[in-house]
Amino acid sequence: MTNSGALSAEIRHIYLGEGHHAYGLHHLNQLQHALQSATRAEAQGLSPALVLAALLHDVGHMVHDLGHAPAEEGVDDRHEALGAAWAAERFPPAVSEPIRLHVAAKRYLCATEAGYQAALSKDSVLSLALQGGPMSPAEQRAFLALPYAQDALTLRRIDEKAKDPHAVTPTLDQFLTKCLAAVLGTQASAAQA
Template sequence: MSTTDIVADIFDRFARNGHREYGESVTQEQHALQTAHLAEQDGADDLLVAAALLHDFGHLLHDEDAAAKGIDAIHEQIGAKFLSQHFAPEVVEPGRLHVQAKRYLCAVSRGYHATLSPASVRSLALQGGPFTADEIDAFRQNPHWKAAVRLRHWDDGGKDPQMQTPPLEHYRSHIAAGLQK
């Protein structure tokens, strides 16, 4: 696939499935745009902004009622598998790790759990709950762990039905910057 085709495919998936809700008060597309907007406002580089935009891309690739059925749909793995065919690790890995980052923050940051949305608390239980000490150590060995933690905070903030963001088109250059050459 050409760069143009890959970007067009991503935009098409947002057009087809971005309207879906997933237990939050925003749609998938709104959440992606808000997360990317927060990353951009925080001074993240183009690759990390692209990672923020695409961190939940796996939700656009699978059945959306899995969590309601008590199933961990491993959306982060599904998305990373697809994205890793086309994108640099700096785009793929923070998204792959954002669920682990939630588990990490629940274990190391006093009060973090209380800030999670009800849907995020529900999914945390399905995803294994807070990390153990060994899991914390293993997570910190990953070269992308700090980027994943940053992304996680933007992810948590990107669930506001009133937030105004640039349109998806604004992020076309960020997505293109993250493609493997």
């Protein structure tokens, strides 16, 4: 089996096994949220790496054993760090870093963009407090200096909108076929250069 084939099988196993659990307090599940995020990323013409990051940005929720709604129990599952660690073992930083920073991006936007925090969904408000609340000015400066901060902001804006229980999307297999070949191909040519 190729590297891409093994990864595809692993991601299918995670999302088809764990993806049916509810996404936060919404009437959609983790798999729907992942597919909607990737669909929006693709529609915006983003790179295959960022489309893949959108697809996998909440994988951290599915690779821990803290239950399926830890925020409701007052627990921050640190899913961005867990997900980024998982992704960094498999993909280049263009995929894993936006995943790592997508919660920081939310904290940044809450601090800097008028109306952003007020428009957050109920579960995002709940988790915001556990995640540290809006960033301080010093935290904002440090965040913006990070290499993938802009990609993380783009991802976070997509994330907040990808919560429609009725959205129609391509399938997981369709995204995996397109994105894995493109991202791992890029990685292979970069290694040869």
